[in-house]
Amino acid sequence: xxxxxxxxxxxxxxxxxxxxxxxxxxxxxxxxxxxxxxxxxxxxxxxxxxxxxxxxxxxxxxxxxxxxxxxxxxxxxxxxxxxxxxxxxxxxxxxxxxxxxxxxxxxxxxxxxxxxxxxxxxxxxxxxxxxxxxxxxxxxxxxxxxxxxxxxxxxxxxxxxxxxxxxxxxxxxxxxxxxxxx
Numbered sequence: 368x369x370x371x372x373x374x375x376x377x378x379x380x381x382x383x384x385x386x387x388x389x390x391x392x393x394x395x396x397x398x399x400x401x402x403x404x405x406x407x408x409x410x411x412x413x414x415x416x417x418x419x420x421x422x423x424x425x426x427x428x429x430x431x432x433x434x435x436x437x438x439x440x441x442x443x444x445x446x447x448x449x450x451x452x453x454x455x456x457x458x459x460x461x462x463x464x465x466x467x468x469x470x471x472x473x474x475x476x477x478x479x480x481x482x483x484x485x486x487x488x489x490x491x492x493x494x495x496x497x498x499x500x501x502x503x504x505x506x507x508x509x510x511x512x513x514x515x516x517x518x519x520x521x522x523x524x525x526x527x528x529x530x531x532x533x534x535x536x537x538x539x540x541x542x543x544x545x546x547x548x549x
Contacts, residue, residue: 402540403537403538403540403543405450405451405454405537405542405543406454408535408537409450409451409454409455409458410454410458411535412455412517412519412533412535413454413455413458413459413462413519413533414458414462415533416455416504416519416520416521416531416532416533417459417462417531419531419532419533420521420530420531421530421531422523422530424464424502424521424530426462426463426464426465427465428464428465428501428502429465429466429467429498429499429500429501429502430459430464430465430466430467430500430501430502430503430504430521431466431467431469431498431500431502431503431504432452432453432455432456432459432466432469432503432504433452433469433503433504433505434448434449434452435447435448435449435451435452435505435506435507435508435517435519436448436505436506436507436508437507437508437509437510438507438508438509438518439509441507445508445546445547445548445549446545446546446547446549447508447515447537447543447546447547448506448508450546451506451508451517451519452504452506455504455506455519456504459504467498467499467500469498500524501523501524501525502521502522502523502524502530503521503522503524504519504520504521504522505519505520505522506518506519506520508547510539510547511539512539513538513539514536514537514538514539515536515537515539515543515547516534516535516536517534517535517536517537518532518533518534519532519533519534519535520532520533
């Protein structure tokens with residue numbers, strides 16, 4: 368009788384271990400399947416920017432996109448801030464808008480090495496004449512514990528009016544963590 372209970376206990380323990388192992392494997396696979404796609408998220412944010420426009424912007428009107436800045440220091444960006452700007456600029460171009468490439472004229476903009484182009488820390492009044500841009504897409508990001516919160520906006524250069532905005536968050540996974548550190 369004691370041996371039977373011992374055998375049943377061992378069998379129950381093994382079944383429990385096998386069940387836990389399968390559950391762990393499922394959770395690990397699920398995490399990999401649910402991994403966020405930063406491109407998809409930034410493209411959706413751009414689509415929201417276009418949808419939320421409070422004014423009509425002709426697709427022929429020049430728009431400049433600047434690096435997204437750290438909200439705690441507007442003269443600081445990261446690879447993530449530069450990447451978001453690149454992807455949003457790409458999506459605007461894909462949607463037919465005239466996106467001005469400011470990297471070609473870097474000498475007339477304040478650009479810090481490894482930080483990118485900043486608009487939030489500068490006056491907008493010279494932008495139109497330097498780059499013939501009537502609108503600027505700018506943004507900030509804030510690093511939280513489990514997420515990075517991003518705010519993107521389209522600003523009319525002539526009066527600094529925000530004509531559209533889009534807020535979103537990214538999970539602080541290993542990719543986002545690495546991009547914020549650089």
